[in-house]
Amino acid sequence: MHGRRRQQEREPTQDELQQAKQRVDRYRALNTHVMDLKATSVFTNDALDATKRLLEQNTELHTVWNYRRTIFTSLDEWQCQDTRQEMLDGELKFLLGIITKNIKSYWMWNHRMWALSSLPRPEWQRELGLVAKLLALDARNYHGWDYRRFVVAQLKDAATDKHEVDTQEFAFTTEQINHDCANHSAWHNRSKLLPEILAQRDEDGQLEVLQTENDLILNAIYTDPDDQNAWLYYDWLLDIQKSDEDRSRLLRNKIAAIRELLELEEDSKRPLVELVSAYAELERLQSGSVSEPEKKECLETLRRLESIDPYRVGRYTDMSRTLSKQWALSA
Amino acid sequence: MTMFGTNQLLVDKHVEFIQNLDKKQDGLEYWMTEHLRVSGIYWGLVALFLLDRPQALDHEQIIAYVRGCQNADGGFGGHTHHDSHLLYTMSSVQILSMLNALDQIDGKKVTKYVLSLQQTNKQTNGQTTVCGDVWGEHDTRFAFIAMAVLSFFNTQDQLDTNGIVEYIRGAMNYDGGFGSKPGGESHAAQVYTCVAALAVAGRLDVVDRDRLSGWLAERQLLCGGMNGRPQKLEDVCYAWWVGSALDILRRRHWISAEKLVEFVVSAQDEKGGIADRPGDVADVYHTCFGIAGLSLVRYPGLNEVDPVYCMPRSVVRRLGLHKWQDKVPESWSQ
Numbered sequence: 001m002h003g004r005r006r007q008q009e010r011e012p013t014q015d016e017l018q019q020a021k022q023r024v025d026r027y028r029a030l031n032t033h034v035m036d037l038k039a040t041s042v043f044t045n046d047a048l049d050a051t052k053r054l055l056e057q058n059t060e061l062h063t064v065w066n067y068r069r070t071i072f073t074s075l076d077e078w079q080c081q082d083t084r085q086e087m088l089d090g091e092l093k094f095l096l097g098i099i100t101k102n103i104k105s106y107w108m109w110n111h112r113m114w115a116l117s118s119l120p121r122p123e124w125q126r127e128l129g130l131v132a133k134l135l136a137l138d139a140r141n142y143h144g145w146d147y148r149r150f151v152v153a154q155l156k157d158a159a160t161d162k163h164e165v166d167t168q169e170f171a172f173t174t175e176q177i178n179h180d181c182a183n184h185s186a187w188h189n190r191s192k193l194l195p196e197i198l199a200q201r202d203e204d205g206q207l208e209v210l211q212t213e214n215d216l217i218l219n220a221i222y223t224d225p226d227d228q229n230a231w232l233y234y235d236w237l238l239d240i241q242k243s244d245e246d247r248s249r250l251l252r253n254k255i256a257a258i259r260e261l262l263e264l265e266e267d268s269k270r271p272l273v274e275l276v277s278a279y280a281e282l283e284r285l286q287s288g289s290v291s292e293p294e295k296k297e298c299l300e301t302l303r304r305l306e307s308i309d310p311y312r313v314g315r316y317t318d319m320s321r322t323l324s325k326q327w328a329l330s331a
Numbered sequence: 332m333t334m335f336g337t338n339q340l341l342v343d344k345h346v347e348f349i350q351n352l353d354k355k356q357d358g359l360e361y362w363m364t365e366h367l368r369v370s371g372i373y374w375g376l377v378a379l380f381l382l383d384r385p386q387a388l389d390h391e392q393i394i395a396y397v398r399g400c401q402n403a404d405g406g407f408g409g410h411t412h413h414d415s416h417l418l419y420t421m422s423s424v425q426i427l428s429m430l431n432a433l434d435q436i437d438g439k440k441v442t443k444y445v446l447s448l449q450q451t452n453k454q455t456n457g458q459t460t461v462c463g464d465v466w467g468e469h470d471t472r473f474a475f476i477a478m479a480v481l482s483f484f485n486t487q488d489q490l491d492t493n494g495i496v497e498y499i500r501g502a503m504n505y506d507g508g509f510g511s512k513p514g515g516e517s518h519a520a521q522v523y524t525c526v527a528a529l530a531v532a533g534r535l536d537v538v539d540r541d542r543l544s545g546w547l548a549e550r551q552l553l554c555g556g557m558n559g560r561p562q563k564l565e566d567v568c569y570a571w572w573v574g575s576a577l578d579i580l581r582r583r584h585w586i587s588a589e590k591l592v593e594f595v596v597s598a599q600d601e602k603g604g605i606a607d608r609p610g611d612v613a614d615v616y617h618t619c620f621g622i623a624g625l626s627l628v629r630y631p632g633l634n635e636v637d638p639v640y641c642m643p644r645s646v647v648r649r650l651g652l653h654k655w656q657d658k659v660p661e662s663w664s665q
Contacts, residue, residue, distance in 0.1 A: 002566070004612040006600065024359050031362070035412060058363050063414040066466060110468050140562070142516050149514050184561055188516045191505050228549050229506065229561050232542075236505035311555075312548050314584035 030054050031061075038067045043074035056098060062107045069114060081120040088119045096130070103134070109143050113150060124158070127151045132172070139176065140185050149189070166196045174216075181220040184229045191236060198240075213237055214250070218257060225261045226270050235277075244285050251282045269309050272301050280323060295327050340630065341599055345618055346384050348603030349375040352615055368410045369400055373422035374619035376429055380643045381626050381634050385429075394432045397423050401436065405444030406464075416464045417448065421476045424483050429646050438484035445477050446489055458501060458513070459494025470511045471502050471521055475528035479640065482531055482652055496534045499525050507542030508560075519550055519559040519572040526576045527639045533658035540580055540663065547577050548585040555590030556598075556608065566607045567598045567617045570624025575638035578627055581663045588628035595621045 012020070034054050037047045051068040055061060072091075077083035095112050102108065116122050131148045135141065156165045170193045176186035194213065198206050214237060220230040234254065241247045255278050261271045276298045283290040302320045306313045352375060355361045364371065372393055379387050400407045400423060406415025407423040420441065427433045448462045452469060460469045461477040474495050481487040501513035502525060508517025509525035522543070529535050550557040550573045556565030557573045570591055577583050597609045598621065604613025605621035626636040637647040639655055647653050 001614050001616055002607050002611075003564075006606070006610055006612050020357065020359070024357065024362060027359060028362055031365075039412065058366075060363075061366050062416065062464075063366065063408065063412075066414050066464075069466070106468070110466065114466070140560075142511070142518065146511065146515055182562065185516055188504060192514050227561075228546075232506040232546070239505075311551050311587035311590055312585055314582075314586070315545070315548055318582075318585070 027057060030057070034064060034067070038063075043071045045075070047071055048075075052094065059098060059102045059105045059108050065107050065111050069111070084118070085120050088115045091115045099134070103138060103141055104143055106143070109147055113147070116151075116154075122154070124151055124155045128155070135176075139180065139183050142185065145185050145189060149192075163196075163200050166193055166200075169193055170197050177216065177220070181216075181223050181230075182227055187220075187229060187233050191233065195240070210237065210241070221257065222261070225265075225268055228270060231270060231274050238281075248282060248285050248289065251278050251285075254278050255282075267304075267308050269305065272305055272308070276301050276319065276323075280319075280326075283327070295323075298323060340596060340622075340625065340632070341601065341603065342382050342384070342632070344599075344601070344603035345378065345605070345622070346382060346387050346603075348600075348613065348618065349379055349615060350387055351603075366409045366413055367419070369397060369407065369419045369426070370409060370422040371615055372397070373426050374615045376426055377636075377641060377643075378615070378619045378622045380429060380646070381622050381636055383632070383634055390430045390432075393426060394430055394435065397426050398435060401440075404447075405437075405440035405442075414464065415444065417445070417461070417473050417476045417480070418463065420444065421480055424480050425640070425642055428483060428650055429642055431649075433483060433650075438486065442481055442484055442486040442489065445480055448473070449477065449490060449495075451494070456513075458498045459491045460498040460512075461490075461495065471499055471509060471515075471528070472511070472524045474499055475524040475531075478528050478531045483650065487531070492532050492534075496529065496532055496537060499528055500537050503537070503539070506546050507539040507544075508546050517546065517560060519547070519557070519569050519576070522547065523572045523576045526579050530579050530639045530655045530659070533655070535579070535658070535660055535663075538580070540582075540660075544577065544580050544582040544585055547573050547580075548582070551586045551591065555587065555592075555594035557586075557591070564608070565594065567595055567605055567624070568607065568620040570595055571620035571627070571641070574624050574627040575641070578638035579659070581659070583627065591628060592625060592630060595625055 030050070031054060034050050037050060048068065048071050051064050051071065054064055055068070072078060072087060077087055092112065092115055095108060095115070099108060116127060128148070128151050131144055131151060135144045135148070138144065152165060152169050156162045159165050170190065173186045173190040173193065176183050177190070198209055201209060217230055217234045217237065220227060221234065224230070238247050238250050238254075241250065255275065258271045258275045258278065261268060262275075279290050279294055279298050299320055302316045305316045309316070352371065376388065376393070379385055397407070399411050400409070400413070400419065402408060402415045404415050406417070407420045408414050408416065409419040413419070424433070424441065427436060445461075448464065449459065450462060451457055451459050461473040462469050463473045477490060478487055478492070478495070481490060498513065499509070502509045502511070502515060502521070504510060504517045506517050509521045510516050510518060511521050515521065526535070526538060529537050549561070550559070550569060552558060552565050554565055556567065557569035558565050559569055559572065574583065574591070577585060595605065598606050598611070598617070600606060600613040604615070605618045606613045607617050622633065623636050623641060626633040627638065635644040636642070637644045637653065640647050640652060644653070
């Protein structure tokens, strides 16, 4: 359904038509066979095998995944811990073999979670390693990240030192970011862990953590000033500051950083938008902290942005109108 | 470069494309997508209704088929004898309401099924959410579907709406966007489901309107198409996911409608149907959401689509479901 190029069509040969028909007939026969078994509540190893053959061809048949799970839990071997362990270890291998067919399949990831949750002796650390490998292939795969968070939650549950789990996960995101500071999925995961990390520290420790965070995100911004996500993360760091004084101070730092970037490229869209929102926020925090020339500069910047980024002209005119109204009132 | 000179939607070709979907039984793809047939019909029907050609498919045949997809548990599967799931329950209810046949099913049974999927979950720190089926996957999509489906039968107050709203709030991220569940990365399709859910619940106050509108507006790329999150490729379906969310937020004007139309129109297959992007194979899913996206920006000749329910506004009004509009924060409609 996605990303398939149209190709010049020529008439298929008789041979090709025959082969296509045979493929369809084979698939339909197997599908009908499995659905018949299901309809008659057959829960045998043969039925298990039939579902496997069908799912290998079509990973999206959630009804068949449901049936497969039901067969598993109905078999005698399920009742004994050791044989259950064996069955599910085998299932995990099977899933690993087909996951690359469709790495974005909700049903396959669900089935894996079911298998892990049903295992008498799940190896959550091994799962962590596995998902790290998958993310190395596709760092933005949110199924992978969702699954990683699921595994980490299990590890945390079983851990005596839950803080340590968070610290390690936090370090994993640092690794990812150092490898590629534009990895938004890693920054996102980090944003969920940072509050936990901060909660573990005393006030001085927290300041230290936030300073490191500030340096990290500024590095990302300098690496690519157009990276919208980096600026959003930066804004969030401002949000989680403890006091308005801290926020105002950091906003002034933000403005200074933006001015540096604009010296390198004066029509850089993202820094220009961020300049206006930084001043707007400063003025909101403390009325009168933004000077008249700075306010004029903001409105002028918004006018410039209408030409620099014409698709979003509606946004810039809205911002102009809002700020003109707000600042005229407080003048 | 567009093949179409003027921005032209090939209405007749798309109608034909949709009518021919059920005839492609020689192809393996037809059989490999059987499990979502009900959704395929919904996508085709929405496109036809918006193209103002609702009679292009046989209504009675569809109604009979969809009714046959309802299981003993009250839910609907994607095809006859397939297990119930909220995804297909939603499509079924949407189809029947468009074809004015909602009264042919027992709303109490559907309500009972949906309610049975609401649970308080360890993984969501004791918050209330809704699972897609009895196997326990939870996702903000299912929270939205639960609220939307019950609204068709006016039974939505049997849900723990406050609890579910908190689950959705938990799925909000620092960028103002929403993910598939608390902890999930922001993604435009999830943004639509969460914003639409909050609209149905009358709780759009939860949204960080400015931050989210900004994030959504940035989905539009130079080619005019939208992506689902930063750094990803443009795709026609985001004309809907992004457009509908912006519409509910009353910020449709924060993107270029003209450029979006150009992109969607250029993704048409001259033989009929719309693809994810220019030059790719067309399918009914992208045909539906491409046309719905065009309807949102008032492309001429299309019927208006409701941004919450993704159905014609006329149908939504007939069912009394348009009242979500009255609960949009007043300050948003300046």
